Amino acid sequence: MAGRAKLRAARELGREAEEFLRLYHGEEPTAGDLDSRLTAVRAEIGDTGTYHHTSAELAFGARVAWRNSNRCIGRLYWRSLQVRDLRHVTEAEEIAEECATHLRIATNGGRIRPLISVFAPDTPERRGPRIWNEQLIRYAGYRAADGTVTGDPRTADVTALATRLGWPGGPHTAFDVLPLVVEGVGDKPRLFELPSDAVLHVPLDHPERPWSSQWGLRWHAVPAVSDMCLEIGGVCYGAAPFNGWYMGTEIGARNLADVDRYDLLPRVADSLGIDTGSVRSLWKDRALVELNRAVLHSFDRAGVTLADHHTEAERFLQHLDRERRKGREVQADWAWIVPPMSGATTPVFHRTYEDRVLRPGFVRHPREAADGASYA
Numbered sequence: 615m616a617g618r619a620k621l622r623a624a625r626e627l628g629r630e631a632e633e634f635l636r637l638y639h640g641e642e643p644t645a646g647d648l649d650s651r652l653t654a655v656r657a658e659i660g661d662t663g664t665y666h667h668t669s670a671e672l673a674f675g676a677r678v679a680w681r682n683s684n685r686c687i688g689r690l691y692w693r694s695l696q697v698r699d700l701r702h703v704t705e706a707e708e709i710a711e712e713c714a715t716h717l718r719i720a721t722n723g724g725r726i727r728p729l730i731s732v733f734a735p736d737t738p739e740r741r742g743p744r745i746w747n748e749q750l751i752r753y754a755g756y757r758a759a760d761g762t763v764t765g766d767p768r769t770a771d772v773t774a775l776a777t778r779l780g781w782p783g784g785p786h787t788a789f790d791v792l793p794l795v796v797e798g799v800g801d802k803p804r805l806f807e808l809p810s811d812a813v814l815h816v817p818l819d820h821p822e823r824p825w826s827s828q829w830g831l832r833w834h835a836v837p838a839v840s841d842m843c844l845e846i847g848g849v850c851y852g853a854a855p856f857n858g859w860y861m862g863t864e865i866g867a868r869n870l871a872d873v874d875r876y877d878l879l880p881r882v883a884d885s886l887g888i889d890t891g892s893v894r895s896l897w898k899d900r901a902l903v904e905l906n907r908a909v910l911h912s913f914d915r916a917g918v919t920l921a922d923h924h925t926e927a928e929r930f931l932q933h934l935d936r937e938r939r940k941g942r943e944v945q946a947d948w949a950w951i952v953p954p955m956s957g958a959t960t961p962v963f964h965r966t967y968e969d970r971v972l973r974p975g976f977v978r979h980p981r982e983a984a985d986g987a988s989y990a
């Protein structure tokens with residue numbers, strides 16, 4: 615960076631750091647003296663162009679980033695997020711190992727624990743590590759020459775990328791776990807298979823009509839988003855995978871139902887003997903309900919934490935209440951908060967929300983996809 619740009623970046627960082635530290639000290643009585651902390655951080659930025667968060671600042675920042683996730687309905691429990699401070703980890707292989715450890719801790723035998731693992735941040739000198747997969751666990755999507763996809767069409771590009779990087783592929787089922795594609799500091803992206811004991815799958819069955827034997831349906835227990843940057847006080851943690859637990863509709867009304875995902879509604883309707891000849895039979899709606907019953911039933915049977923959209927919507931209203939009592943107005947994106955089925959049967963439908971973007975937060979850096987393409 616040229617001298618003047620460096621100065622501007624440092625000044626901007628100073629402002630964002632101050633805003634964050636004021637928030638932290640304002641909310642946490644145990645935070646200590648604000649003024650001396652501000653002085654120290656300003657000096658550090660002056661010397662090095664960046665600054666280090668204390669572990670307490672990091673944990674607070676990560677929790678508030680969840681609290682500020684306008685698209686997340688599950689924010690009532692934002693304070694319970696467990697934070698793994700792995701800022702000393704920069705190298706791809708170690709990141710991959712820690713991701714597997716993350717999944718084991720988060721899975722917890724089925725009692726899912728909300729967890730974030732924070733790896734080395736970006737600095738003015740160098741970009742920090744990145745995980746190219748959108749989630750730690752995703753099912754591959756193998757695109758055939760005729761354009762059809764075996765598995766999850768959503769991951770077709772990252773599957774092709776992994777293949778170009780040397781992944782031999784899995785057994786070509788519809789539910790092969792993708793390897794992690796990890797870019798360590800100053801390194802090219804590298805592939806790592808997740809050890810099978812780090813990945814819990816839930817076999818899916820309908821409570822009255824056993825499908826699993828014929829269809830082999832399953833979904834993974836832990837949704838761990840891994841391609842967003844955790845931004846705290848102007849510092850970007852580009853590799854910071856985090857998870858909560860699933861809400862059933864994410865799987866049953868989107869992943870398995872969307873036409874450009876697993877597209878299962880026609881098959882479910884057929885198996886239920888519903889006439890798919892006319893949309894006015896509401897075959898899609900009826901299949902959707904049965905598919906979602908299957909998801910809830912199967913996770914319950916497997917003893918794996920899974921929210922349902924009715925309960926989670928109630929909890930979100932509790933969250934709004936609780937936050938308002940703290941003097942904070944919850945920001946939310948209506949189109950994401952309202953569940954993808956039976957929207958108006960849940961209370962989150964019948965109101966509006968402010969949708970301002972606050973920091974700390976989880977953000978996407980669009981520029982990076984282009985950087986990444988040069989390896990592909």
Ligand code: ARG
Pocket residue numbers: 688749837839857858859860861864865869
């Ligand atoms: N919707 C995404 C999926 O189906 C997961 C996003 C995060 N979800 C969560 N419950 N924390 O895989």
